[in-house]
Amino acid sequence: MTPAFEKLQKQLRQLPGLGFRSAERIALHLLVEKPARLPELVEALQAAAATVRRCPRCGNLAEDGLCAICADERREQGVVCVVEHVPDLVAMERSGAYRGVYHVLHGRLSPIQGVRPEDLNFEALFSRVADGGVRELILALSNDVEGEATCHYLTQHLPAPANGVEVKTTRIGFGLPSGGGVLYADSVTLKSALDGRRHYE
Amino acid sequence: MTPAFEKLQKQLRQLPGLGFRSAERIALHLLVEKPARLPELVEALQAAAATVRRCPRCGNLAEDGLCAICADERREQGVVCVVEHVPDLVAMERSGAYRGVYHVLHGRLSPIQGVRPEDLNFEALFSRVADGGVRELILALSNDVEGEATCHYLTQHLPAPANGVEVKTTRIGFGLPSGGGVLYADSVTLKSALDGRRHYE
The missing domain is CATH 3.40.1360.10 (Dna Topoisomerase Vi A Subunit; Chain: A, domain 2)
Incomplete structure (x- = not known):
């Protein structure tokens, strides 16, 4: 399709469980069918990357302080x-x-x-x-x-x-x-x- | 897991072909297994959203001017x-x-x-x-x-x-x-x- 489209498709293909066709389908979905979802997805990715860290006690995913299991x-x-x-x-x-x-x-x-x-x-x-x-x-x-x-x-x-x-x-x-x-x-x-x-x- | 993790998983589940388990697997992949891929994916998404537009002649995906098919x-x-x-x-x-x-x-x-x-x-x-x-x-x-x-x-x-x-x-x-x-x-x-x-x- 276009260079930016193919780069996005290539990135998606590296995710577990996604092949050529499913990556193409998701890229088309985000660029053509539901373009409003793309910024929402970017925001969720960036928020997760910024806030999710390792639980200092057990190494599980956590946000602030202990993970939900250690804190329970x-x-x-x-x-x-x-x-x-x-x-x-x-x-x-x-x-x-x-x-x-x-x-x-x-x-x-x-x-x-x-x-x-x-x-x-x-x-x-x-x-x-x-x-x-x-x-x-x-x-x-x-x-x-x-x-x-x-x-x-x-x-x-x-x-x-x-x-x-x-x-x-x-x-x-x-x-x-x-x-x-x-x-x-x-x-x-x-x-x-x-x-x-x-x-x- | 954590609120930001669950929000990301929810966003991923809305993509075509992804269910609860596959969204969870991709979220864990991006946050735990290969965190270096997350900013690359964000960049590809943003670049595609910023550059991909409709071909003015036929409506296909294009970047600058006509799409690859109209220009061929x-x-x-x-x-x-x-x-x-x-x-x-x-x-x-x-x-x-x-x-x-x-x-x-x-x-x-x-x-x-x-x-x-x-x-x-x-x-x-x-x-x-x-x-x-x-x-x-x-x-x-x-x-x-x-x-x-x-x-x-x-x-x-x-x-x-x-x-x-x-x-x-x-x-x-x-x-x-x-x-x-x-x-x-x-x-x-x-x-x-x-x-x-x-x-x-």
């Missing part, structure tokens, strides 16, 4: 589910099977892809454990070599809690298909995986 | 295919079956939805015909009551060309399924529809 007193603040990414947390929440809180590592250890411990959100987790506020850690990391390596590193480097109470560490397990992550599991699978968690050491 | 001397400038919307033109182009030019009405007559002749891009088409540059008009409007009404209005109001040469008016026909528009037809159907066009009066 009805959640079990002593039970912490460790996930790789924010979408994993979203999938867990969708299952409705979990009433504790989270810790988002924002990745997993991968020597091949050059992801080292200092690249992940480990320090904040170790502080939470050292402060004594964590009763149980549920490791909901991917069921593959890198997820396993991340679990291993995490348990090896877990500090002793200030109050001397041992932290129970479990690994989400039953039901998660081999080679797959939390993101793609359905709610029933996630529920059984939570129920079937086993002690990890 | 290898296209048959005397054969004009009349379509309802820009996506219809895109579908025709995709079929590769057409070497003429276009005229985009930006809708079709609909007394029920309050679309009157003055709301559509008729005047520019009548000027093109009156100027004598049009040898054939191919009416590629939807195969339904409103498309038919639009064809009827168009042929009734067609001016006499300045050079006195009669304009051959055809209606795209063979192959287009009843009740459907050009947008959803596949390339083979569009090709046969072009080949099977018939005289319209």
Whole structure:
């Protein structure tokens, strides 16, 4: 069509789940069918980029201060589910099977892809454990070599809690298909995986 | 998640083809996974909104002056295919079956939805015909009551060309399924529809 149109289409195609045709359809929608929506979308994108940041406690999405889950007193603040990414947390929440809180590592250890411990959100987790506020850690990391390596590193480097109470560490397990992550599991699978968690050491 | 996140997700859900999950996935992608892409997308949206306008001759998308098709001397400038919307033109182009030019009405007559002749891009088409540059008009409007009404209005109001040469008016026909528009037809159907066009009066 035109250079600016094609540039927009190219940007849209890089979004997850959008191919050539769907990007074209959205670009036409925003430029021809509903041009009033384009500035609204730009505004929503800019507002989200300007205000959404990481929760200082758990790494989830937040605006001011703690995220909605860390700030919710009805959640079990002593039970912490460790996930790789924010979408994993979203999938867990969708299952409705979990009433504790989270810790988002924002990745997993991968020597091949050059992801080292200092690249992940480990320090904040170790502080939470050292402060004594964590009763149980549920490791909901991917069921593959890198997820396993991340679990291993995490348990090896877990500090002793200030109050001397041992932290129970479990690994989400039953039901998660081999080679797959939390993101793609359905709610029933996630529920059984939570129920079937086993002690990890 | 957060208010700004949910507002962005809501905006994304209004785009064609995106549901709740795909909008959530794209919002997380832009805010967590690839935050560098968000300003690039905003820039592409703003650049397209600022530069893309209607071709003064045919109503297709253009930047400065005529659109790429009107400006292309290898296209048959005397054969004009009349379509309802820009996506219809895109579908025709995709079929590769057409070497003429276009005229985009930006809708079709609909007394029920309050679309009157003055709301559509008729005047520019009548000027093109009156100027004598049009040898054939191919009416590629939807195969339904409103498309038919639009064809009827168009042929009734067609001016006499300045050079006195009669304009051959055809209606795209063979192959287009009843009740459907050009947008959803596949390339083979569009090709046969072009080949099977018939005289319209």
